[in-house]
Amino acid sequence: MSRPPRTPSIHGRLARAWLLVALVWTLAAGLAVWAVVHQKIHQVLDHALQESGELMYGMLSTAAAAQVLAEQRGMALPAPRHQENLVWQVVGAGQVLLLRSHGAPSLPLLAQPGLGLSDVGRTWRVYGLALPMPAGAMLYMAQPGWERHEAELDAALLSGLAALLVGVAGTLCMRWLLRRELRPLDELSQAVAVYDPLDASHSLPAAHRAELLPMQQAIHTLGQRVAQRLASERAFSAHAAHALRTPLAGIDAQLAVALRECPPDVALRLQRVRHAAQRLQQVVLALLALFRSGAEPQWQRLDLAALVHRLPVAGLAIEVRGLPEMDADPDLLTAALANLLDNAVRFAASQVLIEASTSTSTDGGVLLTVTDNGSGLAPGMWSALSAALDSGHYEHPLGMGLMLADLVARAHGGRASLPANVVGTASGCTVQLRLAGRPRSDAG
16 A cells, blocks of 8 residues: 655755755855955965065164175075974075075075065965165065965865854754744644534634634634534434424324234235334434434433333344443433344344443443344455444445444444454344443533
8 A cells, every 4th residue: 555645844844945045055154254264364474474574674684684695695594493384585686595594495486586475386475575785685585385275274164164053053043943933833733633613612722823813713713614514414403303203103103003903914014114114213213312412422320221121123132231330321322222233133133232341441431242143244344334433434334323323432432343353244243332431520
């Protein structure tokens, strides 16, 4: 059996949409921050390069420094081994390297003298200044390209990580907000699940969000329409049953007189007509009991055996076992049992056993089991009837008997069922009515 398509949830769709927005925002914000940081890093590093060059310029512009430079040719300034982040060179006229820092290359950084900032490919960022002495000397302050690239990469990673953390935090916060804002919708769904428009004491809770007000009003209006239509149908059924009750009683009385006065060859036919009229009377009585005051049980303590033996069902040997007394609505229970016994007669049963036992549920109810020795149910019919009883859809294939039995059981807070262990041809039929216990408000 194929699974029904999964219905997407508002929470899931909004959460995924927000996650996508957060990812896009993280990428865009990271790129924007990196572009800004990239520009600022260049400016900061260039300023540092210029200030370092100007500091060296001041130191190398003295007469003593000029004398040293005039005597040197490519000498590296002595220094302990270390990692130089800034290097410098002093290049004399004719591109002759005069003096350099420990980490500076042994050849001039620039092939031609140049002032200001310039790039040597991606290897060096150079800042050049002209020294006053010796004549034609140039000071080059330089920074390795890899260091500038590393600084840019670190800034990009840190800015991207910060944007990602902000996006994750925003996503988690949004998921929490979504759950909180959708909670009233879940509460409304739970309230609708138990909402009974026929019960005046039931009402939907107040809507805590403006968006839920139209939905709540629509559900309330729909419930009122359903309740009004059901009340009209019940009233019509009750009036129709009352209208039929008196004529049927008259027909039965006339048939009883006719049976006493008719010849024997006509008596059998009249007896069949009378049985049909009596069955119709049972249906009318069942309708009257079921639609009386919305089928709300009128709980009473009753003797089950006495109630069963008053049922007008001919041709059946009925045995009652189990609990001698129980709590139920006598009129509704009479209607249900009368129709079940009538079903047993129509399926060629001659014996019926009615057992009353304490229900295994915690509601303190009663389990009524009605078993006959009739022709039984075929497996296919049993499956269809069980499915109809489980769903509460009585259009097909339930007849009047099982439908009334289930409605009476549900009115008592239970339900009717067909046990599976009696399925099979010529094995009889068993119907169980599970009735809940009497409510505390009706006790006593």
